[in-house]
Amino acid sequence: MEASxxxxxxxxxxxxxxxxxxxxxxxxxxxxxxxxxxxxxxxxTVIRSFFDRNGSGFVWLDNYKTIFTTDTLRTALKNNALWVAVVPALVTAIGLVFAVLTERVRWSTAFKTAVFMPMAISLFAAGVIWHLMDDKDPGKGTVNASIKAVKGAFGSSGVLTQGQGSTPQLVGSTKTGFVLRTPLRPGATALLGLTAIPPAAVPKGAKQAVAAAPRSGAITGTVWRDFRPGGGRPGRVEPGEIGIPGATVELRDSAGKAVATTTAGADGSFAFGGAKPGIYHAAISKKTFEPPFGGVSWLGPKLITPAVMIAYIWVWAGFAMVVIAAGLSAISREVLEAARTDGATEWQVFRRVTVPLLAPVLSVVFITMIINVLKVFDIILSVAPQSSQDDANVIALAMWRTSFGGVNDFGLGSAIAVLLFVLVVPALLLNIRRFRREE
Amino acid sequence: MEASAPTHPAGRFARTRERERTGESRLARVGRLFARGPLHVLLIVIAVLWLVPTFALFVTSLLPPSEITQTGWWHVIAHPSLATFDNYKHLFDNHDIVTSLVTTVEIAVGNTILLVVVASLAGYAFAWMRFPGRDVLFVIVIALLVVPLQTALIPIFSLYQSTGLFDTVLGLVLFHTAFGLPFGIFLMRNFFMGIPKDIMESARIDGASELRIFVKLILPLGLPAIASLAIFQFLWTWNDLIVALTFGRNTQPLTVAIFSQTRQFGSNIELIAPASFLSLAIPLAVFLALQRYFVQGMLAGSVK
Incomplete structure (x- = not known):
């Protein structure tokens, strides 16, 4: 448009x-x-990047060499590459899915407000939020508490934490489980006695143990605490000794492969019915000793970058959704309806019509996110504890820490800044081209 | 006015909605609602997932210090009597936090006003004045849109040290204004170009001066775009950490004050949680009240 x-x-x-x-x-x-x-x-900054830390000696490209040879800086480059590879694509995809899902939902405005809301919050405060969410202790961190709740629903934590075989016949450890060396055929019984279990560690609801009666065609047995005040005789179920309810028992074939699993009852008894003829071994599975879920160390050195990424995606998904939804509403209904009339499924409409028509908007979101991700900074400072900040390092953070965070090397800091600038130059050229085309 | 401006997608939203409302009978709509039950459930789950983190911070900020290090925020749901506003009372007794709140307001408001004025002036010149080099200059503005502010930190640090702007609200305001300008100029120019030509021509034929046209005609007509830009810049400055961290020592906005607390994360959550919530409550309120302008500004900036 030419303004006169x-x-x-x-x-x-x-x-x-x-x-x-x-x-x-x-x-x-x-x-x-x-x-x-x-x-x-x-x-x-460009000029300064060719000088040493005091700014007096001309060092040509030395600062740039340092970027690629210093460990923490190489970590920063690697992490930033990971950010660029993962986050823009995920944010765009999530935004696209949300935009399409809400397109014809009546309360879409409420949904969009909820998802878009984190955009108003500072990345720093968003990081504080996720730092608290990611606490390792499942009693405090929301994420780990959720994982624990899901795991608990599937009952994967064991009923015991310690124990050992009461007779030399029962061999193994809490890490591998305990196998009864006596071979069993259908109709036999297996006595799986454990000792070294403190009274307080016995699972709730345990009753007087009962030695399992043999049953034709089945392998039966008992898992119990083979100890009573005064000792008792190892390998025999005696009055005063109690079962271990919930202990996981495996029936293994001659090759050592588990063919069936079951859990012991309150009196410690278990049964594998309908066993085919052959030789078996009974074992107390290592699952019995699986420690309770202690929490994933999101803020530790290994997972810190994914943890920060999750927080970042939480913030930016709303941006992608709103921009893509605006693009979606500009697509003509007639085109979509025509495709549906021709018998296309919703997936085909999405894949063959909606996405191609949205391509320009998707690329704008994608490129915007690449630029944003290159500059990621504040959220890392607040999600990552001091101890993990080296592992979560990215270019923008490295630039700041090198220049102002104690090292105070303006030469190297300038070089990192120039590198960051060079990385956004393609986006800069793309912007200009798009503008030229539109005018 | 709204319809002719290139930066307003609102009209498009409205039209789609209109088509949907008239296109089908009530019965068909109810039937479809049931058929798409799983979709609604899915969307509710997602919305809740997105709201939980902020809600968690809020509830955490209400926990007494004795509880905060012991239990998760969700225990409050079972024991609502645990919740207390004591943390907030202590927060407002904390001199540093109150000072930093005032500093944040000064920076955000000062910067927003300055930016809107400078960007509107330049945007008007780019949209409606003819002068040599106009197009080249505007392409430069576009190029500056993506320049990372890290590129400027070191030289400006030295400049501020030598001019006394270091550790002042003014220094921060000026820096934010500069880096907000490329987007601001871009947004205002595009909006102003949507003003109908005959309005401009009749004003000029009447012999009004450019300044008069700008104040009496352009600014009132440009109010929606000014609102977008103002909200954007307010949020951006309010939420900034890196600039204030670099050019301030005692001039600390909230984010920096909280940041210096987080160095001992764990021992003082009863301060960090309410302070963080305070720092996000204000932008959140601004956003919820003026969401429309925020979205319009964002769309104008990214889709154009």
Whole structure:
């Protein structure tokens, strides 16, 4: 769109002067800001990056070499590459899915507000939120508490934490489980006695143990605490000795492969019915000794980058959703309806019509996210504890820590800043091209 | 006005909704609602997932210090009597936090006003004035859109040290204004270009000066775009950490004050949680009240 400038009373010399002066006056404040705070410093930073930390010695490309040879800086590059590879694609995909799902839902505005809301929050505060969410202790961290709740629903934590075989026949450890060496055929019984279980560690609801009676065609047995005050005789179920309810028992074939599993009752008894003829071994599974869920160490060195990414995606998904939803609403209904009339399934409509028509919007979101991800900074400082910050390092954070975080090497810091700048240059050129095409 | 401006997708939203409302009978709509029950459940689950983290921070901020290190926030649901506003009382007794709240307001408000004025002036010049080099200059503005502020930190640090702008609210305001300008100019210019030509021409033929046209005509007409830009910049500055961390020592906005507390994370959550919630409650309120302008500004900035 060409804006025509109609000049007011522009005759003669004064008119021409006014024609030049008025625009200059309107533009001057902006040009001063852009010049002094963006253009000049960028040039200065490039020059500074060729000098040493004091700024006196010209070191040519040494600072750039240092970037690629220092461990924490290489971690930063690697992490940033991971960020670029994972986050923009995920954010765009999530935004697309949310936008399509809500498209014809009546309360979509409420949904969009909920998902978009984190955009108003600072990345730093979002990081504080997720730092608390990611606490390792399942009693405090929401994420681990949720995992524990799900795991608990499937009952994967064991009923015991310690124990050992009461006779030399029962061999193994709590890590591998305990196998009864006596071979069993259908109709036999297995006595799986455990000792070294403190009274307090006996599972709730345990009753007097009962030696299992043999049953034709089945392998029966008992898992019990083979100890009573005063000792008792190992390997025999005696009065005062109690069963271990919930203990997981495996029936293994001659090759050692578990063919059946069951759990012991309150009196410690268990039964494997309908066993085919052959030789078996009974074993107390290691599951019996599986420690309770102690929490995933999200903020530890291994998982810190995924943890920060989750927080970041939580913030930015709403942006992608809103931009893509706006693009979606601009797609003509007729095109979609025509495809449906032709018998296309919803998936085909999505894959063959919606996504191709949305391609320009998707690429805008994707590119915007690449630029954002290259500059990721605050959220890392607040999610990652001091001890994990080296492992969570990224270019923007490395630049700041090198320049202002104690090291105070302005030469190296400038070089990192230049590297960051170079990485956004493709986006810069793309912006200009898009603008040129549209005008 | 709304319809002619290139930056307003609101009209499109409205039209889609209209089509949906008239296109089908009530019965068909109820039937479809049932058929899509799983979709609604899924969306509710997602929405709850997205709300839980912020809610968790809020509830945590209500826990007394003795509980905060012991239990998860969800215990409050079973024992609502645990919740207390004591943490917030202590927060407002904390001199540093109150000072930093004032500093944050100063920076955010000062910067927003300055940016809106400078960006509107330049945006108007780019949209409606003819001068040599206009297009080249505007392409430069577009190029500056993506320049990372890290590129400017070191030279500006030295500049501020030598000019006394270091550790001042003014220094922070000026820096934020500069880095908000490329987007601001871009947004205002695009909006102003949507103003109908005959309105401009008649004003100029009447002999009004450019300044008069700008104040009496452009600014009132540009109010929706100004609102978008103002909200954007307010949130951006309010939420900033890196700039204030670099150019401030005692001039600390909330984010920096909280950051210095997080260095001992764990021992002082009863301060960090309410302070963090305070720091996000204000942008959140601004956002919820003026969501429309926020979304419009974002769409104008990214889709254009």
């Amino acid at each position: 400038a109609v000049t007011a009373a522009g005759n003669g010399r004064t008119g021409r002067w006014r024609q030049r002066l008025v625009p200059a006056a309107f533009l001057l404040p902006a040009l001063i800001f852009l010049g002094v705070w963006i253009v000049y410093p960028t040039v200065r």
